[in-house]
Amino acid sequence: MEPITGKALILACSAIGAGLAMIAGIGPGIGQGYAAGKGAEGVGRQPEAQGDIVRTMLLGAAVAETTGIYGLIIALILLFANPLVGLL
Amino acid sequence: MLGYTWDIQVKIVKYTLIIMILIAAAAFMSFQEPRPFIYALIFGTLISILNFRNLALTLEKAVTMNPGHAQVYTSSKYFIRFFINAVVIFVCIKANYLNVLGAVLGLFTIKFVIIGTNLFTILFSKRIFKRKEEE
Numbered sequence: 001m002e003p004i005t006g007k008a009l010i011l012a013c014s015a016i017g018a019g020l021a022m023i024a025g026i027g028p029g030i031g032q033g034y035a036a037g038k039g040a041e042g043v044g045r046q047p048e049a050q051g052d053i054v055r056t057m058l059l060g061a062a063v064a065e066t067t068g069i070y071g072l073i074i075a076l077i078l079l080f081a082n083p084l085v086g087l088l
Numbered sequence: 089m090l091g092y093t094w095d096i097q098v099k100i101v102k103y104t105l106i107i108m109i110l111i112a113a114a115a116f117m118s119f120q121e122p123r124p125f126i127y128a129l130i131f132g133t134l135i136s137i138l139n140f141r142n143l144a145l146t147l148e149k150a151v152t153m154n155p156g157h158a159q160v161y162t163s164s165k166y167f168i169r170f171f172i173n174a175v176v177i178f179v180c181i182k183a184n185y186l187n188v189l190g191a192v193l194g195l196f197t198i199k200f201v202i203i204g205t206n207l208f209t210i211l212f213s214k215r216i217f218k219r220k221e222e223e
Contacts, residue, residue, distance in 0.1 A: 025170055033163035036147060037155040044155075051092035054151055058093050058144050059206050065143065065166065066199040069173050073192055076174065080181045081188070 010084050018078040024071025028064050035061060091148045096206075101137050103201045108133040111193065125190040128180050132194020135176050139169045140198055 039057045043050045077083070112129055115122045146165040150158040173195060180191040 029163045029166045029170070032166050033159040036150040036162035037159040039147070039151050040153055040155045040158040043151045050151060054092045054147055055096055057147050057151075058096065059202055061147065062140055062143055062202055063199055065139075065169070066196055068166075068170060069177075069192075069195055072170065072174055073177055076177050076181060077188070080178065 006088050007085060010082070010088070014078040014082050014084065018075040021071045021075040021078070025068040028068040031064055032061050091144065093144045093148065097141065097144055100140065100198065100201055100205065103205055104133060104137060104198050107197050107201060108194065111197070115190075124185055124187040128186040128188070128190030129194045131180070131186065132176060132191035133197055134194075135172065136195045136198045139172065142169060 035057055039053050042053050108129060112126045115125045115129070119125055142165065146162055150162045153161060176191060176195070177188065180186040180188045
């Protein structure tokens, strides 16, 4: 059996790290869906406030969405432009 | 139909483009080879503007549905936008003529614009930081 090289170990750990980082993308999806559901309930209860509800939800959702991108960037950099391999 | 959020969309897109031009001008003056950064910045900013427009259309439609359908519809649209962002970052990593940092900055510009133009204004105009006893 061949011994595990340093590069192989780094690549394996990077793949695990990338998988863990992608978990960050799930949260905003669930949150945005929940907010939209509650927004729909609010509009059903008070239809004249639809404009205000959508406007506020749009700003909140746009800010929340970028937090998912943080994890995505980390994952893609670990997979395709890994800076740690160059340190060996 | 322009929808309830058209005015706010136009305002945010306008500010985002102004910020993009300012960052591009700063990069042009400070980098030795600024073209990859500027191309990636423009690419990232345009994609983030399209994503923002898609989000607005999604939410305008979602509030007219019943809550269960709205949840599923909004979440599925979110993952489509997430995939588009992944493609943008992947292309910027793989292509030599695009700088990853520029694309990431472009994707995040819209967030800084929203925080700068709306959330602080809302927070300070409602005076939520002031105690009721002091009024």
